[in-house]
Amino acid sequence: MSSADVTVPFRSWSAERAAAWIRVPARDDHKYTRGVLGVVSGSRRYPGAAVLGVEAALHTGLGMVRYLGPRTVGDAVLARRPEAVTSDGRVQAWLLGSGQDPADRGKATARRLDAAIADGRPLVVDAGALDLLPRASAPVVMTPHHGELSALLGSRGIDAPREAIDADPDGWARAAARELGAAVLLKGPVTWAAAPGGELLRIAGGPAWLGTAGAGDALAGVLGALLAGHGDRVLDDPTALAPIAATASWVHTRAAELASAANGGGPFTILGLVERLPHAVGELAALGR
Ligand SMILES: NC(=O)C1=CN([C@@H]2O[C@H](COP(=O)(O)OP(=O)(O)OC[C@H]3O[C@@H](n4cnc5c(N)ncnc54)[C@H](O)[C@@H]3O)[C@@H](O)[C@H]2O)[C@@H](O)CC1
Ligand SMILES: Nc1ncnc2c1ncn2[C@@H]1O[C@H](COP(=O)(O)OP(=O)(O)O)[C@@H](O)[C@H]1O
Structure with missing residues (x-):
């Protein structure tokens, strides 16, 4: 298979388009x-990935974060963010996999991931949960970088060398959405959002300083927060996943x-980026008024 047979048309994501997806309470x-x-x-x-995801979600704005993970990781999350809740309960969306590796997934983590996937709520599937995609029946948006997409497609028998991606x-983002039957946010110097049969969205890259460990973990938290705010809508209309991902x-x-x-x-550090998330959301909220 190749990524695309024809040039793929795309829509550039803008502040005006993003503003429509910011829920102001x-x-x-x-x-x-x-x-x-x-x-x-x-x-x-990788405890830090959990801290960064929770931090980013809370700075993007949502009602609550429930963090479910190993005790030591939960303690690190709470030390940084006492707003987080570490008990089980109803949620509107799930964020799975940042800072995890399927090769050393313990039984407790496997159980938590299984329960989240079985919950039927929309899912952000990142890093170490990408192998679980086939089990998901709820609307899913995955957030691979080029290396992760290469590995994921390879595991399905699709030859997609990292250099080709x-x-x-853009061609591979579209191909991945089609082949995997889920929305894709393909991260890189330029980021692409694609969904099966949907429009391809291009999100212009930020400063190259962003290429630093933890940047993707924070992005997953931003996306999780936006998805939680639109959880019911996405269940009714999964085509909302790509614009929500592009907005994140x-x-x-x-x-x-x-x-x-x-x-x-x-x-800047990723915590420095996280501190600016409320301002970035505020700019969009003002545009949407
Ligand atoms: N603070 C934290 O806790 C962090 C946790 N992280 C977690 O770490 C796990 C692994 O993520 P990765 O993105 O590293 O994925 P991988 O370790 O799978 O690496 C992805 C690809 O990059 C290649 N690669 C690795 N190091 C390279 C280098 N120095 N130069 C060029 N290519 C290189 C690898 O060969 C592989 O093909 C994920 O669960 C992720 O969420 C990362 O996000 C970093 C920050
Ligand atoms: N050269 C670059 N210019 C702009 N953004 C970049 C660049 N390199 C990476 N990024 C962004 O940084 C983030 C890196 O995510 P990821 O590779 O998952 O990091 P991590 O796994 O360390 O959290 C993505 O949002 C990606 O779009």
Whole structure:
């Protein structure tokens, strides 16, 4: 298979388009109407990914984050964010897999992932949960980088060398959505959102300083927060997944620009980016008024 037989038309994602997907709380909203995100992420090997995802979700704005994971990781999440809740309960969407490796997935994590997938709510499937995609029957958006997409397609018998994806990310984003039957947010210097049979969306890249460990874990948290706010809508209309994913990438990129600008155009940490997420969301909320 090749990525595409013809040139793929695309739509450039803009602030105006992104603004339509920012849910500004109304006067009578409360934490449960705003959306609850369940998070099964992190591991003893990568606890930081769980902290970054929860941090990013809370800074994007939503009703509540329920973090479910190993005790030590949950303690790290709570130390940084006491707003997070570490008990089970109803959620509107799930974020799975950041900071996990299927090769050392323990029984407890496997059980938590299985329960989340069986819950029937929309899913963000990142990093170490990508192998579980075939089990999902609810609407799914996956968030691979080029290396992860190459491995994922390879595991389905589709030859997609990383270099081929580097050379034609838009074609491969579209091909992956078609072959895997799910929405794809393919991360890279430019990010692409695609869904089976849907429009291809291009999200312009932010500063190259963004290419640093943990950037993708934060993006997954932003996307989880937006998805939790639109959980019921996505169940009715899964075509909403690609624009929501594109909006998450837009917000993440804008926060990166703001973080770099605050440092004179220099580098920033991912926690520095996270601190700018509310501003990026606020800009879109103002546009949508
Ligand atoms: N603070 C944290 O806890 C972090 C956790 N992370 C987690 O770490 C896990 C592994 O993520 P990765 O994205 O590293 O995936 P992989 O370790 O699967 O690497 C992806 C691809 O990049 C290649 N690669 C690795 N190092 C390279 C290098 N120095 N130069 C060029 N190519 C290289 C690998 O050969 C592989 O093909 C995920 O679960 C992820 O969520 C990362 O997001 C980093 C931050
Ligand atoms: N050169 C670059 N320019 C702009 N953005 C980049 C660049 N390289 C990577 N990114 C962005 O940084 C993030 C990296 O995600 P990922 O590879 O999953 O990182 P991690 O696994 O360390 O969290 C993605 O959002 C990607 O779009």
